[in-house]
Amino acid sequence: MPDSPTLPPAASDRPALPGRLRRAFWRFLPLIGGLHLYIGWRLLPPLDLGAAGLTLAIAGLTISTGLVPLGLFARFVVDRQALADRLGWLGGLAMGLFSSVLVLTVLRDLARLFADAPALAAPTAVGVLALAGLFTLLGYVNARRVARVVRVDIPLGGLPDALAGFTIVQLSDIHVGPTIKRKYVQAIVDRVNQLAADMVVITGDVVDGTVEQLRADTAPLGQLHSRHGSYVVSGNHEFYSGAKAWLREFTRIGLHSLENRHVVIEHRGARFILAGVSDYSAAAFDPAQASDPVAALAGSPPGLPRILLAHQPRSASAAAAAGFDLQLSGHTHGGQFWPWNHFVSLQQPFTAGLHRLGQLTVYTSRGTGYWGPPKRFGAHSEISVLRLVRG
Secondary structure (H helix, E strand, O other): OOOOOOOOOOOOOOEOOHHHHHHHHHHHHHHHHHHHHHHHHHHHHHHOOHHHHHHHHHHHHHHHHHHHHHHHHHHHHOOOHHHHHHHHHHHHHHHHHHHHHHHHHHHHHHHHHHOOOHHHHHHHHHHHHHHHHHHHHHHHHHHHOOOEEEEEEEEEOOOOHHHOOOEEEEEOOOOEOOOOOHHHHHHHHHHHHOOOOOEEEEEOOOEOOOHHHHHHHHHHHHHOOOOOOEEEEOOHHHHHHOHHHHHHHHHHOOOEEOOOEEEEEEEOOEEEEEEEOOOOOHHHOOHHHOOOHHHHHOOOOOOOOEEEEOOOHHHHHHHHHHOOOEEEEOOOHHHOEOOHHHOHHHOOOOOOEEEEEOOEEEEEOOOOOOOOOOOOEOOOOEEEEEEEEEO
16 A cells, blocks of 8 residues: 655644645545445445445445545544544544455456346445455454564675674554554564664654654654664654654654764674665655755765665665665555555555665565554565675
C-alpha cells in the first residue's frame, strides 16, 4: 500500500495544518462514497437479501463511507484525542476491509467480461465478501504481532576486515499513532535488545501525531541498546506531525538525529561514515531542511566506507552521485497488503529488499509497523538485521 497521500506543506516545527486537512477530508468523502456505491451496485442485487437484509447492507456501506476517511483524518477533524484514536481504529479496520472488497469486486467484474455466467453471480459475490474478510483477518493478525527478524548480508567492496560482520539493526515506519501505542513499541524494543547489535538505525516515519500526543508512546525507543548507539532520520510523516519538535524529542530520549550530517564510527580500529538526510520531500515543508546527501558528507574523511540513512528509496540517485556505498531506506512498507505491493514501483525505484544502483547498494525495509489499516497481507513487517560482509 502506498505510504500516504500527499499532504499540504507546513512549517516543519508544527504539524500539517488541520484546517487544510479538514477540507481534504470533505473532498475525499464523495470519492469514497462513490466507490461504496459501486460495490453496492455490483454485489447487492445478486445476493437477493430481502428488504431487511438490503437495509442492513446499505447501512453498513453508509457507515463504512464515513469511517474510511476517518482512518486517515480522525486526529485532524476530531479534537478529543481518545475519541480520535477510537475512530482511527474503526476507520483503519473499515479501510482495510473496504480496500479488499473494492479490489476483488473490480476483479470479479473483469472476469465476468470474459465469462458471464448468470448462475455464478451470487456465488462470486459471496466469494468476494468471504475472501475480503479472510484477507482482512489474516492481515490484522500479521500487522499486530511483533515484526519478525529478517537477517540480510550486505556485501560492500573494500570493507575493512575489522568491519566484516558488523551488525546494524534497522527499524523503519513504526507509525506510532492511533493504533500503535506504547505496548507495541515496547515489544519491538525488547526484541531488538535481544539481538545485541553493533548499531541501531531508524529510517523515518516513527510517528503519526504530535509530541504532546505521543511522547509517552515513543518513550521506549530511548531504551534501545547497541554497542554504538541508535540513530534516526526523519520521514515524511515526521514533517506532517512537526519534524523539528520530534527531532528534539528523539534527541531528548537518547536517539542521535542525522539530518543532512554525518558521524564517524570507529569499530575495532577501523572507521566508517554514517550519514543521514532529511526526508526526500522535506523541502516542500521547509526549504532549509531539503534533503542533501552532499551536505551530509561535508567535512568527512576520505577513503572510508559511507553508509546513508534516507527514508525514501528514491533518494538513491542523489546518494549514488554523492559517493555513498550503502543506503538504508523504508517508506514503501513493501506495499503493506496485496495488491498495492505491485504499485509501489510507480513512485519508488525499489519496493523491498537488497538492490544495486551503480556502485550503490540499497536495502529497503518493509517497515516495522504499518500505516492506516492494521493490515499486512503479502508484505510482512520486519526488524532488519543487516550484517556487513566483504563483497
